[in-house]
Amino acid sequence: KAGVTQTPRYLIKTRGQQVTLSCSPISGHRSVSWYQQTPGQGLQFLFEYFSETQRNKGNFPGRFSGRQFSNSRSEMNVSTLELGDSALYLCASRPTGGSQETQYFGPGTRLLVL
Amino acid sequence: GDSVTQMEGPVTLSEEAFLTINCTYTATGYPSLFWYVQYPGEGLQLLLKATKADDKGSNKGFEATYRKETTSFHLEKGSVQVSDSAVYFCALSSLTGGGNKLTFGTGTQLKVEL
Numbered sequence: 001k002a003g004v005t006q007t008p009r010y011l012i013k014t015r016g017q018q019v020t021l022s023c024s025p026i027s028g029h030r031s032v033s034w035y036q037q038t039p040g041q042g043l044q045f046l047f048e049y050f051s052e053t054q055r056n057k058g059n060f061p062g063r064f065s066g067r068q069f070s071n072s073r074s075e076m077n078v079s080t081l082e083l084g085d086s087a088l089y090l091c092a093s094r095p096t097g098g099s100q101e102t103q104y105f106g107p108g109t110r111l112l113v114l
Numbered sequence: 115g116d117s118v119t120q121m122e123g124p125v126t127l128s129e130e131a132f133l134t135i136n137c138t139y140t141a142t143g144y145p146s147l148f149w150y151v152q153y154p155g156e157g158l159q160l161l162l163k164a165t166k167a168d169d170k171g172s173n174k175g176f177e178a179t180y181r182k183e184t185t186s187f188h189l190e191k192g193s194v195q196v197s198d199s200a201v202y203f204c205a206l207s208s209l210t211g212g213g214n215k216l217t218f219g220t221g222t223q224l225k226v227e228l
Contacts, residue, residue, distance in 0.1 A: 043218040084174035099214040105157040
């Protein structure tokens, strides 16, 4: 099976712009989660989607949003970018979202905000 | 809330040395516990997991035992190789809201030298 794929892999934006990142989960996986990784804050949970519904959200401002499509692919959007949004954004998928299930991570999208 | 505490890095070892990376957690209920590894420029890969007390996860010579009485999940390997150089993350999966999420430790960088 193909792994989790994320596009684009690298992105450079300027402050105030918005950005959309895409994630395609492993075939058959219906749960997709997003995480932000920064040197200062480490790995932080953004949100989780299951069957096109957001069922869990981390402690991030409303500028961070996401959605999931009927084929389980997910996108996250960050509006009005700030310098502090520079990070590696990781997507992870698992079959149904059960707590015992392994989350399989993609390679990430590295976002640089100038 | 839930939290994971890992020993600070970096950890530098000679090849064939014994490795221990300490991990303790705070969580309500009965979380599942994971060790993930991240190589430079890549996403996270599952190393091993344990889903209930006294379970031992193992993979590629690495082991960790879920100790509920000490709320710990220490990672060990009897003989490290240069190829084990990476950042290791301890994580727990817990129910929150309508779904669940991974809570990560800060990561421990391991460098193995010849």
